[in-house]
Amino acid sequence: MGDLAATLLSAHGLTRTYPGVRALDGVDLTLRAGEIHALLGENGAGKSTLINLLTGAQPVEAGSIHLDGREVRPKSPAEAAANGIVAVYQEITLLPNLSVAENIYLGREPTRFGLVDRARMRREAALLLARFGLSIDPAQPLSAFSTAVQQLIAIARAVDMSARVLILDEPTASLDSAEVAVLFRLMRELAASGMAVLFVTHFLDQVYEVTDRITVLRGGKLVGERRTAALPRLDLVAMMLGKLPSGDSHLQRHAAREPGAPFVTVNGLGKQHLVAPFNAEIRQGEVLGVAGLLGSGRTETALLLFGAERADAGEIIVDGRPVTLKGPRDAIRLGFGFCPEDRKLDGIVPDLSIAENIVLALQARLGWMKRLPPARQRELADTYIKLLNIRTPDAEKPIQLLSGGNQQKALLARWLATQPRLLILDEPTRGIDVGAHAEIILLLEKLRDEGMALYVISSEVEEVAAYADRVMVMRERRQAGMLAGDDVTPSAIIDAIVMPGAVPPSGRAA
């Protein structure tokens, strides 16, 4: 696809702020007729927000969207669809209780004498689906079909609504390779017919297989737009993870230290459809970093380690003794703590005060009978508010009023109050401001130096390389390597993320 292709959609300076976070900050996007354009970035990079603005699911705060040179400002997905901008999500946003035909024609059903002409609807649906290589009975409920077929049905609906810009948000996440091939053929046909396809994915192979151009976002900002053919894979990952391809790391790696005593050993822990069995050893006074792209299985390792998901293979050995984790309570009893990736949904309890959020895990461990006296609760909360520099006038404020960074610190405080021996952190610095970011890194280093074992999942490779003693690399839901000692460098991590076999996948540190 040449540069001369007509610009179909151009967005300039799109901005969107949530309380405390700038989710999207002056981002530009250009889509040309006939191209497949990848939109890449880690969680929190601003991809979803950008899509929401394009489809009118959220209002544009600043910036403009032009379609065919005409400014559009969709106020709802329906309005965006009328303009020809339609999105199909990984989470199928069709209605599982309706039939396939009803899903395709919902809101614009063919009628006869004012009544819905079901026979015609079914016929037309069957014809439409046949164009997409699907020979299924459109009278069946949507829920009778696999995710892949549902995905294709959603695309069929979008195309039939005369979409000119088709946004596919992680459409391949739950498809197998044959299904992906069908989808790609379809995407190429649609592009060849003059549409623009915006393709969001975290599978880099697929990006190189099917796209013409790439736009990369990071932390709500535009990193750049490149032609796919002209962007080496290493450079792409570096763009996504925030390492400049040329420059050296500005973060200093800490001096090598004596390894502490092994605390937790993981032997072939895994769960079907979640993550393949992996091995790891977590020592006291050490940070085990976990690197990998979104969807690589990095979060799943934490869920298994904390008992939030029950493993169906392998074992966890704590202090030399094998343990079974039936749920988070078992892990907490062993001295584990876990700060999840989705702070809002899995972390904070929004209605409760900062103090209550801080004491929650300790209280849960003590049981309901042994309530911490209010004075002790206040004391604990005040201690950690001071220690972690949580910015709030007082501990009784609802936690939802805090900024993201301060919420994250309160969650750390929740676990520190339980005096854990192992702290599992999933993306501890995502979506928080620069100041809090640096404070959290310092805190992790301090905890490590005090002898705590840390298991830190992060997509910030430079940081991981700086503070981790060893780094486990995950790719495609399996362990792809374990870096230790002088091998822990940003470029080695990126190499391992990108290429199979870049490092020997040995389970333990030597």
Next chain:
Amino acid sequence: MMRVNARTLPFLATLGVFILLYALCALQYPAMLSSRVIANLLTDNAFLGVLAVGMTFVILSGGIDLSVGAVMGFTTVALAVMIEGAGLHPLVSFTIMLVGGALFGCGIGAAIHWLKAPPFIVTLTAMFLARGAALLLSTDSIPVRHEFYQTLSGLSLTLPGGGRLGLIALLMLLAFVAGGVLLHFTRAGLKVYALGGNARFAGLMGIDTARTTILVYGVSSTMAALAGIIFSLYTRSGYALTGVGVELDAIAAVVIGGTLLSGGVGGMAGSLIGVLIQGLILTWITFDGSLSSWWTKIAIGMLLFIFIGLQRLILQFSAPTRRTG
């Protein structure tokens, strides 16, 4: 053309239960096969059937309407006051009540949508409002002696075998047909299913959720007013405490009829059968004479439990497995 799948299974189960129950009854009391008994079954449960038509819309949309019994009670009193007190012609009074019911329901729907309040509590408020207003009109039962009522109750279709299908039974069947057409053969009906399937997705697919919510509760209250008219014709009186608790019977009929209480799945035909099953149990108990009426409640409770459990299992097995990202 209809294939057996997880969606139609509850309906088929209901149909099976009804046929089995009817066969058992007929075996024990052959008189239950007579068209007279069938006609009575339809007539005696006409008001419940009409309520179930409205409730089907509400439950399919993912909501619940606790106000229908009270609206029905209010309608019977208001009719009696208008006809006997103010001397209005019954037809004029019927029209006023139907329009008033529709507006009342639209208000409920608007409150649910814009206040983002649970349907449960909004319709509870509406129930208090309607019941209170009815009791303010009159706490006594007011007989309606207008001759037009006599005329109407004389209208009937004679079935083979001597059973007389009265006007109110016909009205109920008409309500089911009209409700079924609206629900299954119009764009508006599909929107009700869409709303009950997933309100957020329905919005993303361009459905006007506000209008659909208002329509649903509008239909429900209109049906409640119609049920009031039917009850007024049936008893030829108006009484404020008419239909206390009948909303539960209507909900039970809809759920037993195979509609998911969580919304989105089910249909009109099942609700009719759900009503008939309840009526059949009552009729059977009447025929038996030795059984007491509380068995109706226990039986309905048990059927509810069985059907809710069945739906739960079906959902469990038909839900696609989700993978985390």
Next chain:
Amino acid sequence: MSGWFMAARSRLILLALVLLANVAVAPGFLELRLVEGRLFGGIIDILNRGAPVILLAIGMAPVIATRGIDLSVGAIMAIAGAVAAASVNAGHAWPVAVLAALGTGLVCGLWNGVLVTIFRLQPIVATLILMVAGRGIAQMITEGRVLTFTDDGLAGVSSATLLGLPLPVLIALAAAMITGLLVRATALGLFIEAVGTSPRAARLAGVPAPGILIGVYVWSGLMAALAGLIAAADIRGADANNAGLWLELDAILAVVIGGTSLYGGRFSISLSVLGAVILQGMRTCILRAGLPPELNLLLMALVIALVLVVQSPACQPAIARLTTRLRRRGAA
């Protein structure tokens, strides 16, 4: 304690208004008289008559705080009353009857809790089953009639006097205090609020969510059984049709007036009790004024409508603006 008064301010004003209205209707309303060792007076009367709803509200508040609802409490009242009446009529001593009734409430609550927690039915659906079938079960026990009894011990649950107060008042106050202590002197209250606000975060923090959920329904069943005992003792008989009829709605309303959101989260036993007292105060006032008791329904509808509008997300920004403006004016 000052924090409680701040939180209770609007309800206390409402209660004061209701009491004032009562005084306006019956001037001697606030007087307390001691006759033969028992206190008489308007306030005692409100508490005495309101005892069943107060008890139900005490049980309902934690349930609603977990984002649940218990529609079956009225039916449980009927079953518990029937069990108590049947057991004294079968020749058991009244303490046995009381224990049997409480045990019944426990079992009913357990049934609800298991359906909600283990079978994961929506609470409204799960408790609807017992709401429908429960009255049938009660009727089965009473064989369809009002099952009267002559046992003075059991009747005493409603008519006895202790420390100068009618026993139902003492039972309600004791239940409120015990429940209040149970949720606030232990960590249960924190756990209930955590589970109700954010079930996933609560689980990951190690809160034993299933036990908490079952527990609140069991407690609700127990409170309903107590209320059922009082209702049966009051008329010296178990009326399966009318005992506790629609009282679940009063209880839910009392909890909502007490400031607990129907979407779960923060709850307060004392404010819910206050809500129940306000409702009973309104009812008493209408009765004493000789107004048709039906007005009460309209008034209740108005109160909920008000609460709904105030609680609705659409109105929150406007209310926030108003309070800051008022506060600023107060500061100036």
